[in-house]
Amino acid sequence: MTGEQLLLLLPLIIVTATAVITMLGVAIKRNHAVSCLLTATGLFLALLSLIIVAQYPAQEVTPLLLVDSFNEFFTALILLAALAITLFSYPYLCNLEDHQDEFYLLIAIATLGALVMVGSTHFITAFLGMETLSVCLYGMVAYPLHRESTAQYPMEASIKYLVLSAVSSGFVLFGVALLYAQTGTLHFSDISVGITQGIANGPGAEYFIVASLLVITGFAFKLSLVPFHLWTPDVYEGAPLPATAFLATIGKIAMAALLMRFMSISGVLDSAAITHVLAVMAVLSIIGGNLLALLQSNLKRLLSYSSIAHMGYLVIALITIDSAMGGANESLGSEAVSFYLTAYVIMSLGAFGVMMVVSDSGHERDHIGHYQGLFWRDPWLALVFTAMLLSLAGIPLTIGFIGKFYVFAAGVQGAEWGLLAAMVIGSGIGLFYYLRIVYRMITPLDHDDPLPVAGIRDVIPHGILLLLLAALIIPGVVPGALMTLLQSVVQAL
């Protein structure tokens, strides 16, 4: 390994160092503020180091990791999201009557896992990243274990996540083993050679299809696509809000980026069987997620079902990744996936951010009734929340609309009319529950339910909300710059 390659791994190294330093800091003297500050600084430095990394052309650092613009973009997105969640966590955890510091440790290590996932072109790193992320998430979900009155069932949620996550890892491993048995390699591009030959040459075709489907099933668990979604609402509801936000944003970005990389390199989409399976999962996720979200009055559960639906939209674009048509639109599908992911991260982070600002570890405001009359009690928070919900619903002036437009464009290009019809129906149903929240926020409250007074330590979370609002509206009105960036990012695939 040369010095240059080490330099390319700088973000990973810095995040690892952050975890170690935070741990040492805790060993010397526990201080909540210092731990939070150390983690945030580390993540920020990692983000800065990307400026150096971006100077170099794309190259493989060992066969395990590929540092290209795709990796750099998603690394930046993950680090930004992790930074925001770290800073949101501080006021949330302040009144936890337990040690708070380890939570930041878990955030740093989980982020590391996610970063490994987006850089991997090899099943070893992909699996290591997935497990690092998941193991930390078990801890984060169960974090407020010793409290009674906090998030309702952290232990139950954690066990549920642990068991199902292990099952999904099992699926992935089985699929990988089958692929390895056939090709003798774990590298995506070598597998791709095997897959194309296998599909072309007839007899081995089923074998590859089954193997790829097992891998995709495992990934679908993590993305919580129907019918592998059953854990999602319970885990979202049971986990403390920062953990939920982490799971809903970074968990999804890392997994979706990995899936995108795997699909575009390995060429599994050449097989009609696999596209059909994905299409069925997309339709089920869109319809099922949206319908079930209608029934929820707990916002965490509601957002979990809505995330299922959004992952369904994402899969539509994912299916069209390789329906290349040459010219400027070769990469329309990948661009659509990347854009939608970016949009999804901004809007879910914003929605969970508002919830984190009005909640603390002693009292989570996750019921729709807690937000009644918010428009008149705290217009600023209500404005942010409304903007995020409207973006999730895909209304113009927001990034969510452009994201949906991109997916529509990709779908039309791939002539996926059935999937687009499902998306229209799903978006129509989605309006009901997003607008129901907006309607509750504008309905005056008849009793008194004082919101936590924004103190000095809430300045940073409110500042992040402002940034998220800007990140929601600016690309929603002038999306050109982000589109150009993503176009160059996905060229790397």
Next chain:
Amino acid sequence: MIVVWLILILFVGGALAWASEALDSRLPRLTALIAMVFSLIFVVMLCLDNFPDQLSPGGQWLVLEKWSWIARFGIFLQVGVDGLSLLMLVLTVFLGLMAIGAAWHEITERPGFFYFNLLWTLAGVVGVFTALDLFLFFFFWEVMLIPMYLIIAIWGHENRAYAAMKFFVFTQVSGLILLIAIMCLAYFHFVQFGRFSFDYFELQNVVLEGRFQMLVMLGFFIGFATKLPAFPLHSWLPDAHSQAPTAGSVLLAGVLLKTGAYGLIRFAVPLFPEAAADFAPVAMTIAVIGILYCAKLAFAQTDIKRLIAYTSVSHMGFVLLGVYAWNIYGLQGALMTMLAHGLTSSALFMLAGGLQHRFHTRDMGKMSGLWAQLPMMSAMALFFSIAALGMPGLGNFIGEFLSLLGAFQANHAAAIVAALGLIFASVYSLWVIQRVFHGPYHTPNHSTDCGSEPARDDPHNHPTDLSRAELLCYSAMALGLVWMGMYPQTFLAMAEPTMSYLLASLGEVLP
């Protein structure tokens, strides 16, 4: 730049109105009024600048501007104003002023946010009437939805949550279908010309083969027909209108419905000439059913605002009929109906709102004989009802007559059956006048059953007649209707170049 300024004034005016509430609760309406007056000045300037020259044949576009926006998809900020757009802008800004007048005393709760929503809706509408890039068009199409939703959901009447949601879901889902249709066109432009384009003029060159063209055209038709609204898609409208505050009803009936009709004239037919020609008999049948069925439903209502809402659907049937006749009479008739209906329905909704403000009910069964107590208001109601039923000499007559004339050339049967709608219109209009304004005096506040003499000084028993400001609003609208009825040439001449252009470009396709 003038169009951009117009839109910016409304956006910024809305934001200022919201901000000014912090200083004084009477400032928002003043800010909104100033913004509206400025927009009116802009629009009038646009008329005066262009019109003497425009009557001579030549370029139909008075304003045509283009800036780059989203290069990735070939999307431009392209706006244009021709005679058709300009008439729609005049209507929008004029009714915007009326809506502020209607809200002036009615909206006392959270006025800042109300005027913010009002102006942003209008900004969206102005954008819809001027956008010539289909993406930009769709963008504004959606921008006007959220503020309208909030107007109904916050300041609406008893069943507002249901009505607002229904309004939003209907328009949004049909909007998504429209978006897919737009995407298909842009994509086929890519296939045929090697790049994405949402440009109105470039998309007219896209050639789609038979069945596919019909499907894409249907996408546009559903999007616009829901907003119009046409017969099977109209069910959101009575709820939204009856639950919205008066200013909201004025905007909905006067302006928002017209965006659907405008979309049909500007996009749905010219972009798909063959499919539209094949579809015309179906569309005209839908129009006829809408005219008759909703006239019948109107007659069955007891809620005065619901009644006016159903008459709106019925009258918009004439617009649909005229558009799909696709000859100069039909198109001009559709346009005149849009303008005249904008004024009459707004005035009627304002009168209904006035009655509700005075008697706290919209139930016609609970009011009668108001003429004695409210002579001016009753006279106005009579005037606008008569206008709505199509009395010669007023704008609605010209519109409906021309629509029928055009339709008769294209489809005899449809025109003959649709003409029955005029008779139904007189039935329900006169019935309302008779029930509410004639007969023995009776209001919910003044029950004759209990037999006791009402106290003389009770203000509820002596409802105030129209104030001077109200009178001014109604007179302005009445004047407009008389102008349209007596000298429609002003409006027909403004729209003529556009209509001829649209007809000429498709002349060889349609009979």
